[in-house]
Amino acid sequence: MRGELLFSAKQDLDLDGNDEIVLGYGELDKEDPQYSIVSELHVLRDRDGQIEELTHDLEGGYQKLGFRLIRLQDLPQTFIYCGLTNGGGMSGFAVLEISGDQVVRKVYSAAATGQGEDYISDNDRDGQYDGYKQYRNDYSTFYYSLDRTYILEKGEAVLRATKVGIPEYPQEIQDVILQYLSLSVLKIEQSPETEERLARLRIDNAGAKINGEDLAGWREALEGYHSEIQFDIKQDGLEAEASLTYTEGDKQKKEHAMHLHLVKTDAGWQIEELEIIPDRVL
Numbered sequence: 334m335r336g337e338l339l340f341s342a343k344q345d346l347d348l349d350g351n352d353e354i355v356l357g358y359g360e361l362d363k364e365d366p367q368y369s370i371v372s373e374l375h376v377l378r379d380r381d382g383q384i385e386e387l388t389h390d391l392e393g394g395y396q397k398l399g400f401r402l403i404r405l406q407d408l409p410q411t412f413i414y415c416g417l418t419n420g421g422g423m424s425g426f427a428v429l430e431i432s433g434d435q436v437v438r439k440v441y442s443a444a445a446t447g448q449g450e451d452y453i454s455d456n457d458r459d460g461q462y463d464g465y466k467q468y469r470n471d472y473s474t475f476y477y478s479l480d481r482t483y484i485l486e487k488g489e490a491v492l493r494a495t496k497v498g499i500p501e502y503p504q505e506i507q508d509v510i511l512q513y514l515s516l517s518v519l520k521i522e523q524s525p526e527t528e529e530r531l532a533r534l535r536i537d538n539a540g541a542k543i544n545g546e547d548l549a550g551w552r553e554a555l556e557g558y559h560s561e562i563q564f565d566i567k568q569d570g571l572e573a574e575a576s577l578t579y580t581e582g583d584k585q586k587k588e589h590a591m592h593l594h595l596v597k598t599d600a601g602w603q604i605e606e607l608e609i610i611p612d613r614v615l
Contacts, residue, residue, distance in 0.1 A: 337361050339369045340400040343379075346411045347431035352379045353387070355413055357400050371397045376413070376436045389436035391429070395443065396420055403428070403453075405439070405488050406463035412439055414453070422448035426465075430488075439488050440465070447471035465490070470498075472556055475515045481523075495524040502533070502601050506566050506573050509534060509602045510593060511555075517543045518552045535604040543609070550589045554579040571597040586615040 340357035347353070357371040374397065376387045391397070399416030405428070413429040413436070425443025429436050442451040448471040454464050463485050470478040478498035483490045499516075503509045513534040521527045532538070543551060554562050565576040578590040590610035595602050 335359070335373050339366075339371055342402055344402065344411060346402070346413070348410050351381075353377065353431055354379060354384075355400070355402075357397075367399050369398060371400060371415075374400075374415075376431070378434075385434075387431065387434050387436050389429075391415070391427070391436070394419065394445070395425075404461045406459075406461045406485055407487050417443045419446070422471075424449075425451040426453055428453070428462075440485065440490060442467055442483075442490075444469065444473065447473045464493070474519060475555055477515070477519070479519075479521070492523050495521055495527070497521055497524050497527050499526055499530050502530075504601065506568065506575060506595055506602050507564055509595065509604070510564075510575060510577065513604060514543070514551055515555055518548055518555060520548070533600055533603065535607065537605050537607065540607050550579075550581060553581055554589070573597075573602070580615065588613045588615055 336359045338356065339359050339361060340355065342355045343352050345352050346355075354375075354377040356375045356377070358373040358375075359369055359371040362369040374389070374391060376389060378385050378387055395417040396419070397415050397417060399414070401414050402411050403414045405412060410430070415427045415429060417425045417427060423444055423446070426441075427438050427443070428440040430439035440453075442453075442465055444451075447469065449467065449469040451467045452465060453462050454466060455462050456464055465483050465485070467481040467483070468479070469481075470476060480496040481492060482494045482496075484493050485491075503512050513531065516527055516531055516534075562577055562579045567574045573595045575593045575595060576590065577593070578588055580586050580588050589612055592608045592610060593604050594606040596605050597603075
């Protein structure tokens, strides 16, 4: 085994009559042991004195720390909790379950990159975990702060609410369009403030929707990985016409475009019509 023994437990986790043995090896953080990184995890089963190792696929880019045994609300078995960190600005967790001869993920909450914090919660403080929260505020959310609250119904995650930090209503036509695109592409659910803002940004509810491949394409454009959105805005009093284009790809380029008609009301500039132009291969 590599490193020191940081975590060990022996218990019948899946209630099949046989004890499981959980061993975590790594490097001890002497200043704060809970932040000791586990480099190897072994889950064994003691079946009538015969020790067998259970299979699992728990590898990946995350560092693992903070192992402990936990219970989930309204479930009889015991689970293995594993804290996760990318060593930077992202922390999350995985809850592992014994299923037959395998160790599988029961609950998982983390992001591959970016900034954020995900943590499991015991809201009624009865010793059984019944939900978790996710916090994101980085390029993947276009720097809107997102707080998502999930409840666990027999171990299954159900989104209960999303709180979004939405800034003041934009004053400029280009900023109105960018905010509408960003909130549409993020597809935020269970957020009354987001629904209210989208309804104010665009008053033509029956028009064309941004969905499917267009969602992925405009996300790429907004993140700025391969292209830059080009704006052509012509204002005439309280009305304006705006055309947006962006090009993706290197060797084989594809142009995406849309056209918008906006009007200025007491609520500010609002999108009255939106037309998605068919993609063009360049």
